[in-house]
Amino acid sequence: MQPRPHSTLEDVAKAAGVSAATASRALNGTTQVRPHLRDRVLQAAGELAYTPNAHARALAGAAHRTVGVICHDVSDPYFAAVAGGIMRVASDHDLLVTLASTFRDPEREVAYVSMLRAERAAAILLIGSGFENPDWERALSAELEPYLQGGGRVAVVSRHRSLRVDTVLPENRAGAAAMARALLDLGHRRFAVLAGPRTLTTVADRIAGFRDELRKAGVPLRTADIVENTFTRDGGYAAMTEVLSRGLGATCVFAVTDVMAIGALAALRDHGLSVPEDVSVAGFDDIPIVRDLAPPLTTVALPLPQLGERAIELALTDNPGRRRRIHRMAGEVVLRASTAKVL
Amino acid sequence: MQPRPHSTLEDVAKAAGVSAATASRALNGTTQVRPHLRDRVLQAAGELAYTPNAHARALAGAAHRTVGVICHDVSDPYFAAVAGGIMRVASDHDLLVTLASTFRDPEREVAYVSMLRAERAAAILLIGSGFENPDWERALSAELEPYLQGGGRVAVVSRHRSLRVDTVLPENRAGAAAMARALLDLGHRRFAVLAGPRTLTTVADRIAGFRDELRKAGVPLRTADIVENTFTRDGGYAAMTEVLSRGLGATCVFAVTDVMAIGALAALRDHGLSVPEDVSVAGFDDIPIVRDLAPPLTTVALPLPQLGERAIELALTDNPGRRRRIHRMAGEVVLRASTAKVL
DNA sequence: GCGCTTTCTGTAAGCGCTTTCCGGGTGCTA
DNA sequence: TAGCACCCGGAAAGCGCTTACAGAAAGCGC
Numbered sequence: 001m002q003p004r005p006h007s008t009l010e011d012v013a014k015a016a017g018v019s020a021a022t023a024s025r026a027l028n029g030t031t032q033v034r035p036h037l038r039d040r041v042l043q044a045a046g047e048l049a050y051t052p053n054a055h056a057r058a059l060a061g062a063a064h065r066t067v068g069v070i071c072h073d074v075s076d077p078y079f080a081a082v083a084g085g086i087m088r089v090a091s092d093h094d095l096l097v098t099l100a101s102t103f104r105d106p107e108r109e110v111a112y113v114s115m116l117r118a119e120r121a122a123a124i125l126l127i128g129s130g131f132e133n134p135d136w137e138r139a140l141s142a143e144l145e146p147y148l149q150g151g152g153r154v155a156v157v158s159r160h161r162s163l164r165v166d167t168v169l170p171e172n173r174a175g176a177a178a179m180a181r182a183l184l185d186l187g188h189r190r191f192a193v194l195a196g197p198r199t200l201t202t203v204a205d206r207i208a209g210f211r212d213e214l215r216k217a218g219v220p221l222r223t224a225d226i227v228e229n230t231f232t233r234d235g236g237y238a239a240m241t242e243v244l245s246r247g248l249g250a251t252c253v254f255a256v257t258d259v260m261a262i263g264a265l266a267a268l269r270d271h272g273l274s275v276p277e278d279v280s281v282a283g284f285d286d287i288p289i290v291r292d293l294a295p296p297l298t299t300v301a302l303p304l305p306q307l308g309e310r311a312i313e314l315a316l317t318d319n320p321g322r323r324r325r326i327h328r329m330a331g332e333v334v335l336r337a338s339t340a341k342v343l
Numbered sequence: 344m345q346p347r348p349h350s351t352l353e354d355v356a357k358a359a360g361v362s363a364a365t366a367s368r369a370l371n372g373t374t375q376v377r378p379h380l381r382d383r384v385l386q387a388a389g390e391l392a393y394t395p396n397a398h399a400r401a402l403a404g405a406a407h408r409t410v411g412v413i414c415h416d417v418s419d420p421y422f423a424a425v426a427g428g429i430m431r432v433a434s435d436h437d438l439l440v441t442l443a444s445t446f447r448d449p450e451r452e453v454a455y456v457s458m459l460r461a462e463r464a465a466a467i468l469l470i471g472s473g474f475e476n477p478d479w480e481r482a483l484s485a486e487l488e489p490y491l492q493g494g495g496r497v498a499v500v501s502r503h504r505s506l507r508v509d510t511v512l513p514e515n516r517a518g519a520a521a522m523a524r525a526l527l528d529l530g531h532r533r534f535a536v537l538a539g540p541r542t543l544t545t546v547a548d549r550i551a552g553f554r555d556e557l558r559k560a561g562v563p564l565r566t567a568d569i570v571e572n573t574f575t576r577d578g579g580y581a582a583m584t585e586v587l588s589r590g591l592g593a594t595c596v597f598a599v600t601d602v603m604a605i606g607a608l609a610a611l612r613d614h615g616l617s618v619p620e621d622v623s624v625a626g627f628d629d630i631p632i633v634r635d636l637a638p639p640l641t642t643v644a645l646p647l648p649q650l651g652e653r654a655i656e657l658a659l660t661d662n663p664g665r666r667r668r669i670h671r672m673a674g675e676v677v678l679r680a681s682t683a684k685v686l
Numbered sequence: 687g688c689g690c691t692t693t694c695t696g697t698a699a700g701c702g703c704t705t706t707c708c709g710g711g712t713g714c715t716a
Numbered sequence: 717t718a719g720c721a722c723c724c725g726g727a728a729a730g731c732g733c734t735t736a737c738a739g740a741a742a743g744c745g746c
Contacts (some may be wrong), residue, residue, distance in 0.1 A: 005451075006463075006493045006702095007489075007696040008702055009703060009704095010703095017584070019725065019726045019727075020727095021704080021705080021725070021728095022725055022726075024704060024705085025724090028704085030704085030705085031725095033724075033725080034723095034724070034725090049489035051457060051460045051489075052703075053402070053463060054398075054458075054463070055401040055402045055462070055463060055702080055730090056398075056702035056704090057461075057702080057703055057704075058398040059396070059398045059399050059402055059704090059730095059731045059732065060702075060705080061701040061703090061704060061731065062704065066441070066462075073425055074417060075420075075423045075424050075426065075631075076417075077420065077423070080417055080420070080423040081418050083417050083418065084417055084418030084444070087417060088444075088446070089442070096441055097442055098409070098439055098442070099417075099426075099440055099442040100439065101430040101431075103434070115397075115408075116439075117394045117441050118395055118396065118400075119409075119439070120349075120396060120397065120398060142392065143392075146349075146392035146394075171426045194688070233631070265635065266634075266635050288576070288746085289420075289632050292576070292605050292608065293635075293637065294635065294636065297638075309741090333709080341643075351731095351732055351733085353732075353733095361695080362695065362696045363696090363732085363733080363734095364696060364697080364735080365694090365696075365732080367735085368734095368736060373735085374693095374695095375693075376694075377693090377695090395732085395733075396731085398731090399733040399734090400732080402701045402731090402732080402733070402734095403733040403734040403735080404701065405733080405734065475729035500691085528689085683687075
């Protein structure tokens, strides 16, 4: 016999011979319940394998125990690392994490925000560069604004324009500039840049930081030196291949992300070029794997798990004035064997 | 003025001058509503930035649109790849994915199942090897059984014992055996195995498959040849270091996962040994990065995203008799440059 | 134009839980 | 023993939605 699929609080209360109210109190410890009854309730709950219905609970006004995370693609090591940090903190707070991958589709991102809003998630975290696209910005704001009005918390990692929400901001510009300086110090004067789509703010910032610093040193970076492709390993491979097909003039290749750098490394290997003897390669992010490459990759190290941790902490922390809090995270140039001095 | 944080169906109905029922129908398209009214409702919803409360909806009996995924650690490339497959399918079905990382803590796994049960998730997916631990098995069953009774769907990837649920099973044993054969064919006769905790069924199976195949060929694998450590890059590094400290007798090292193999490669490099000249290294899983290592890693290739896709499809597919369906996925040995012939 | 079917629309119940508001024990004080 | 405060447990309301159920309106044939 099983009239209902799940046993309910009602069932537990009945089994324990108390009212639903008492059962609720006993289970949640809201108020003192005489040990005698409390034990009966707990035992009944155990026997019935009772699990409170989170929906009913949420509806009745209890706190929402889930946070939503939207990223481009979990299987990208960058997001995986950031998500890892988020999960750790969430786990400490007994929160469930709803993770969505947009696969870089702006519409899907907006749709996910809407779903998370429907779930009444305690917080929504947007991880990864936004798009420079007015339609998308408007649509996203239209979803986020009412959510914020309704007490929802939002934090973002790596995006800034237009969204007035708490932000964890890797210093892309400064990091790229620092990398430029480091590479200049190694004696490089001719560069190729492998970039993701410029519509991503992260890409734009890193290119700008890199270019500006070169300019300061009187080293030009022409448009033709920047090759754009998708923000993936294969994109890096393709971009590198394109650079090679045009005739490699550079002594150093800067990929705006490590993932693209990995593709570039593979392309170079496939073309019989060795790194760093024939050409130096540098990346950005310091995803865990790159120190284990041969050669290990020079990169701008970002504390990825911490990016996630800060973001969720920011979202979970009260923000009385609802002012926009920006938490900048510096990147640090780590010189490894993929870059060499120019003789 | 905002009496309630979110606008409700009630509000929309009022604004459109219809009843809540009609508003609900117009929004969901359940029943025909005169276009006239329908438009008014839709417009009102738009203006109020209305989002239905998913909890109320779930409580009222609508289908649950979320699936829960429990893995050991999203930032591990193996799980990231599997999760990627799951997300793709989920996205096609308009499902939200709640992803939890247990960080290999059995208790946390049980706790997460309980939370997912509370959420009335449409399905629960357990990704990654289980633990060989009777207490844990009992606790997990105690959570899962009532969930299944209540119509919940469960599918697992990579575990078998004790759980009577739909299963996607990489052929760990056969894959490891095939690897053993391939390595024997290359002329190797002395092996070291870098293993994760034996309490993980995956580890046990891979070791067993490998050992049995060697035995068939008359090649012994002594207990001392198997070094156990954590299931991570650092675990691989440590295990390899231990092997080296004992004096490397083997011509080939088999790591039970690619992640550990990456650590092993790093340890060898740090000790000035080159692969495959001084020693061959093989892994298992074929996580995306390993083909880009130098040297590229020989491994048993598992179709990781498909593992996830099959699992969620299995869970989402009706299973009338509630018989246990097992979907085996073969691994394929991919010989790359990290293994060489023994002269 | 009447009565029947066919289409909507509104009313109301109920999903499972928390929580406020009371009433009835209990224990302590006088 | 009476009186008071204090706890604790129960009844009931209500969270926002879906969905029978029933009633109203409209369409049809005769």
